[in-house]
Amino acid sequence: MQPPRAFADLSAPPRHARRAALALATLAMLTATGARGATDWEASLDLRLVSSDAEPSFMEGGLGTTRFSGRDDGLQLGRARLALTQSLGELWSMHLDASMFDDKDRSPVGLTEAYLLFRPYPRNGLRFRLKAGAFYPPISLENRAAGWESPYTLSFSAINSWLALEVRTIGLEGTLDWLGTRSGHAFDFGVTGGVFGWNQGAGVVLANDGFALTDRQTPLFGRVGQPGAAPLEGAEPFLQFDHREGVYAGIELRYLDRVVLRALRWDNRAEPEVDDASVANYSQDTRFNSAGVRIEGDYGWTGIAQWLDGETTTGADWPGALSSWPFRAEFALLSKRFGRHSLSVRYDRFEVDSVGADGFGAQSGHAWTAAYVFNADAHWRFTLEWLQVISSSSSRADLGGPPLLTETELQLAVRYALGASSY
């Protein structure tokens, strides 16, 4: 069993990395206020009526697999969001995305993304893009709505929930696209590469809790879990203390505006035996392959499938011996739009193995999600979602809970949006 973290000290000063990121965000904000050029605002408020029989979630110190537990029945804040896209001259722009999830994080408001984008005009059919700051790597085919939300369901798939919780590029990403559809062809093709730091904790949730289906996005200075609550103890996924940058490389192929294929290899290249004693954060050496396809057809049909296969390794708890958690997950989603209404069904399957950790952290499960979305007008959106997760978890058993559990969460969401993110 994984021991509680001995060195929890959350009053420790922020690391250099976070100072740098904060400085970047502040600089960007200041630049924005003085900059000439277009400013696009987005704001939304998403309230939920929840009925759930799930165990407390990781943010409540539990090992439940959904965002809201049986304790959360009633009215909840889904998300309050304010985002700004500011052009900085002709070819640069800045994007800031701030949210409240009301989930007992250390700060009530946090930045989920903050980056600068350089987008020169295409030349001879080729286009280069450079992103610098904090943002999601190009993996999800589901989270295509403003604020990295899914327009199909409230809860993201297990794969994309994990990305939302623990994975962010804090660094640079370059993309080169061949714009075939702009030169008489039916295909576009792109290659992407990224270099990042401050994601040395990616994998801590997988290794301890396993997969979950949630729409909570960990802010850049946020934490997962609560201090003092095993096993996560309020770990911070977006930290760096080993001076080793992570990398990823991916490709994207598009057929007209109907099919998108993506594949990406990601490796944070963390040194697994470096411990961050001051704040009880594990170093997780995490790498994965991912692939996905999204197909959109006539009559509002959309199909999405994604696959993830990787491993996270740490030496923090068992000095001299590394523990690993190979993980894999996949989902398939089918959605049909009827004008402003849509119906979506998704099946998720996920598994985490435990190697060298006395079986701690092993999980396997599957989930069904069904959602109805009604975009009443440009501003109002109503969503009804039913989610059922059936999972077995050795961590849950080790901590005195039921190893095998069926959790069901029902949510009715009402969202009001303003600005560019409206329908």
Place this chain on the structure above:
Amino acid sequence: MRPPARACHTVSVPRALAGLVALLGALTGAVAPAATLVITVHAPGGRAVPGAVVTAWPLDAPARKPAAMHAVMDQVNRAFVPDLMVIPVGSTVTFPNSDSVSHQIYSFSPAKRFQLPLYHGTPYPPVHFDQAGVVTLGCNIHDEMLAYLLVTDAPYYGRTDASGTWSIEVPGGHYQISIWHPRLRDEAADLERELTVRDTDRAELTIRLVKSLQPAPLTDRPHSWDY
């Protein structure tokens, strides 16, 4: 299989005479054209192809230059409106942005390379298109935005209607007919036909595509989604 060059048989006037009549008509401007060309475009299954661009070139008379025009291609809900226009060489087009978000328009097509830096409203003068060819337009911020301008130096041009048909009155003569569509998968050269029509007569031609068109752009997606 290559479709038949002429779906309907047309007239057998000596070409020289037809050419002379056309030439006289063109020179004097006094003789109103009285012949009618009716061009229909069908997909492989026989379904009509609306919106196809048809151009007609007189082969036996000097072509008059089409009159340049001014056109407007708007941007509404992150889409070009309309998303396809045919304009004669020498025409100008204004690209207003009626959206609340900014757009950044570009073309890297050989017929016209240009960029309209980030804007709302109508801050830029019209763009001049002085070379024939297909100009593909995009927005450097919103990749879902895609539109086409066909710049033509053909004296007669137009687009097929809902029944896949385009018709025009022309002086009698011998014509080369070409069609183009942004979703065409056939080689455009394979779909060129010749057609002769006598004054006061009516010549009909059906052009059958060998390959079906590419799927149409999806138009019912909420425009706030990532492409």
